[in-house]
Amino acid sequence: MLGAMTSAxxxxxxxxxxxxxxVFDGLDLDIAAGxxxxxxxxxxxxxxxxxxxxxxxxxxQGGDVTVLGRPAGxxxxxxxxxxxxxxxxxxxxxxxxxxxxxxxxxAGLPGSEVDxxxxxxxxxxxxxxxxxxxxxxxxxxISLAIALLGRPDLILLDExxxxxxxxxxxxxxxxxxxxxxxxxxxxxxxxxxxxASRCDDLVLLREGQLVAATTPAGLLAETxxxxxxxxxxxxxxxxxxxxx
Amino acid sequence: MTTPQFAATAxxxxxxxxxxxxxxxxxxVMPSVLIGLFAWLFNxxxxxxxxxxxxxxxxxxxxxxxxxxxxxxxxxxxxxxxRLMTTPMTKSGIILGYATAFALFAVVQSLIAVLFxxxxxxxxxxxxxxALLVFAVADALLGTAMGLFLSAFARTEFQAIQFFPLFxxxxxxxxxxxxxxxxxxxxxxxLARCFPFTYGIExxxxxxxxxGGWDVWRPFLVxxxxxxGFIVLGSxxxxxxxx
Numbered sequence: 001m002l003g004a005m006t007s008a009x010x011x012x013x014x015x016x017x018x019x020x021x022x023v024f025d026g027l028d029l030d031i032a033a034g035x036x037x038x039x040x041x042x043x044x045x046x047x048x049x050x051x052x053x054x055x056x057x058x059x060x061q062g063g064d065v066t067v068l069g070r071p072a073g074x075x076x077x078x079x080x081x082x083x084x085x086x087x088x089x090x091x092x093x094x095x096x097x098x099x100x101x102x103x104x105x106x107a108g109l110p111g112s113e114v115d116x117x118x119x120x121x122x123x124x125x126x127x128x129x130x131x132x133x134x135x136x137x138x139x140x141x142i143s144l145a146i147a148l149l150g151r152p153d154l155i156l157l158d159e160x161x162x163x164x165x166x167x168x169x170x171x172x173x174x175x176x177x178x179x180x181x182x183x184x185x186x187x188x189x190x191x192x193x194x195x196a197s198r199c200d201d202l203v204l205l206r207e208g209q210l211v212a213a214t215t216p217a218g219l220l221a222e223t224x225x226x227x228x229x230x231x232x233x234x235x236x237x238x239x240x241x242x243x244x
Numbered sequence: 245m246t247t248p249q250f251a252a253t254a255x256x257x258x259x260x261x262x263x264x265x266x267x268x269x270x271x272x273v274m275p276s277v278l279i280g281l282f283a284w285l286f287n288x289x290x291x292x293x294x295x296x297x298x299x300x301x302x303x304x305x306x307x308x309x310x311x312x313x314x315x316x317x318x319x320x321x322x323x324x325x326x327r328l329m330t331t332p333m334t335k336s337g338i339i340l341g342y343a344t345a346f347a348l349f350a351v352v353q354s355l356i357a358v359l360f361x362x363x364x365x366x367x368x369x370x371x372x373x374x375a376l377l378v379f380a381v382a383d384a385l386l387g388t389a390m391g392l393f394l395s396a397f398a399r400t401e402f403q404a405i406q407f408f409p410l411f412x413x414x415x416x417x418x419x420x421x422x423x424x425x426x427x428x429x430x431x432x433x434x435l436a437r438c439f440p441f442t443y444g445i446e447x448x449x450x451x452x453x454x455x456g457g458w459d460v461w462r463p464f465l466v467x468x469x470x471x472x473g474f475i476v477l478g479s480x481x482x483x484x485x486x487x
Contacts, residue, residue, distance in 0.1 A: 018487055055330050059485045073484065078332045089327035093263045094256070105252035106333045130263070146327075 007066075008033035008154055008185040009054055014063035016049055023049045023208045026063070030213070031187060031203070036180040038199030039189040040232070045205040047189040048086065051156050054187065055083045068153060079107065079150060086158040088143040092132035096123055096142050099131055103146045117145040121175075137168045144172070154185045161190065173198040193229040204232060211235050249333055253341020254348070257315065261349065271311070271349070275303035275357040276364075283365035296367040297452035298421045300357055300376065301444050304350045304384035306412055312346060312391030313404040320395075325482070335479045343388055343475070350384030351377070370454025379451060379460075382467045383444040389474035390440070396481030415441035420449075440470035 009031040016024045023046045031037050039047050052058035053065050056073015065072035068080060090099050097118065104114045118127055121141040126134050131142055140160060147155050157176075161169045173195065176186050180200060188199070196202055197216045204211040204219075212219065212235050216228065223231040247255075261268060279299050286292035319325045328338065354377050361367040369376065394411060398404040418428070418436040425436045436442050447463035 057326060057329060057485055059487050075332075078330065081330070083327070083330045085323050085326060087323040089323035091256070091260060091324060092322070093260050098256070098259055102252060102256045103327075103331060105247045106249045106328070106331055106337065108246040108332070 006033045007031060008068060009187070010064070010066040011053075012064045014050075014053060014065060015061040016046075016053060016058060017061050018049065024053075024063075025208065027208070027210060029203065029210060031185070032201060033185050034180065034183050035200040036176050036186045036188065036198075037201040037203060038196050039187060039203050039205065040193060040196050041191065041205035041211070043191055044207075046208040047191075047205060048158055049208075050205070051083070051158050051187065051189060055081060055156055057083075080152050081154045081156070082147040082149065082152045083156045084143045084147040084158065084160060086162070088140065090131050090139070090142055090146075093130065095128050095130055096134065096138075097127040099142055100145050100149070104149050107150050109150050113149060117148040120148055121145045122171075137164050140164065141172075148179075152184070154187070155179065157186065157188045159189055159191070161192070161195065169195070193232055196228045196232075204235065206236055206239075209239070211239055249337030250340035250344060253337055254344035257342060257345035258348070260315070261345075267311075271307055271353055272356055275299070275307075275353060276360040278303070279357060279361045279365055279367075283361075283367070288366045292365070293368055293452075294449075295421065296361055296365065297369075297376075297448045298419070298445050300354070300361060300380055300452075301383045301441075301448035302416065303357060304354050304380045305387040305441060305444055306408070306416075307353070308346050308350060308384040308387035309391045309412060310387075310405075310408060312342060312388045313395040313398070313407060314401055316342070316392055316395045317398055317401055317404050321400075326486075329482075329484045335482050338482065339392060339475055339479055342392060343385060346388045347381055347385055350381045354380035354384070367452075369452055371451040371456065371460075375460065376448060376451045379444075379447045379464060379467075382464060382471070383441075383448070385471045386440055386444055386467055386474075389471045389478060392478035393474045393481060396478070412441075415439045418442070419445040421445065440467065443467050443470075 007030045011027055011029040014024045014027040039050065041047055049058060053060055054067055054072055067077055070077050097114065100118055101111070101114045118124055121144050123138060123141055123145060126138055131139060144160060147157065161172055176188060177198065180186055199216060201215055202219060203213050214222065219228060219231045220226065223234045225231045225234060279296065282295055282299060283292050358373060358376055358380065362369050362373065390411065394407050395404055398407060418432055418439060419442050420436065425433055425442065428436060443463035443466040447460055447467065450459045450463070
């Protein structure tokens with residue numbers, strides 16, 4: 001299904017061990033360019049490790065991760081790939097604008113780019129407030145603004161909507177869809193299945209295993225179910241039924 | 245025109261400090277208060293003339309060690325360091341940024357402490373005040389460089405604070421203040437000569453005593469060598485990939 005499209009990320013035989021846990025043992029995966037791919041699975045299934053492997057932050061034991069035609073973590077990718085971790089990685093004692101401006105400066109971007117991304121996430125009114133004084137939803141959007149700096153080709157967001165109210169979540173997913181329409185590749189992780197329907201493509205993970213790489217429609221069609229949550233559980237049960 | 249990465253980082257660190265007024269007040273005022281305490285205790289007498297210059301070396305060193313340890317540890321635990329590693333940020337940009345910010349801060353801190361010691365507490369300064377300031381900044385950079393490196397071995401802020409008695413206090417005890425180094429037991433003498441801060445104290449004491457030339461340059465170059473060494477080691481503790 002995805003074969004005809006170009007891949008933004010190609011993963012072959014990825015093996016990652018964290019401490020005593022073998023997170024991935026030979027994972028193969030392709031993620032299409034210019035699409036919004038949801039990385040869905042329960043907590044601890046390997047979403048963060050997979051994202052960190054694609055960004056090039058994760059020490060891997062084997063396999064190849066190719067991002068935009070280059071090995072993951074290659075220096076030339078640092079202008080084209082951005083990453084927002086689950087813990088946000090922000091300076092809480094700096095203002096919203098100072099946070100964004102610092103990351104813009106180290107990437108050599110002008111002040112106008114700072115204003116653009118702050119406006120894009122709707123934080124223009126809070127730009128002068130300290131990061132630790134804004135609401136939880138606004139705090140997450142600072143991190144998102146930094147990920148938008150420099151119009152990257154690939155944006156990786158780890159659980160960007162956790163703990164946000166439904167209205168804000170819908171706003172963010174609308175924004176992700178807009179970015180994908182503009183040609184940006186987005187990889188967004190979530191453990192909430194009802195967010196799966198907002199994605200173009202789905203990667204379903206469980207305990208480091210790829211349960212399915214499909215689309216929201218494909219997931220429902222394959223299982224014959226109307227509910228994404230149920231469909232995911234159904235796929236897991238099927239996978240376990242096949243295993244000895 | 246783009247801002248160099250190290251300058252952007254230095255500005256960011258100083259902005260963080262600026263937003264923490266209480267810390268600034270403590271960093272700027274405390275050295276003078278404690279120097280005043282020494283002066284009062286020894287009635288600005290001979291003992292104060294001996295201890296005073298050492299205190300001027302001590303504060304930039306230990307305060308910058310603590311501040312750097314905590315800020316870099318926070319950078320590691322809050323995820324900001326990890327985020328920086330995904331950007332075009334260079335390691336030298338981070339480390340030189342920290343060094344620049346704290347060196348600038350150390351200039352202000354040392355200037356106030358030196359002026360207070362000389363004009364309020366009657367510390368006799370036989371040598372040049374400018375040389376003393378330069379040396380105090382070198383000591384501050386030594387604290388910063390050691391903090392950058394050693395904080396990599398602390399997982400929590402509590403552990404980082406414990407590095408103070410572990411790595412700093414022995415350097416103060418054996419630094420030649422309580423006993424001249426050549427009168428120490430042999431093993432302690434060797435240890436003292438291996439400790440970087442011994443040279444930090446020696447230089448400041450020599451300047452205060454009016455010595456010049458090699459008596460000041462030698463300890464200065466040793467301190468600079470330790471700063472460079474710790475910065476190189478520190479950059480090795482900033483891997484892009486982690487487990």
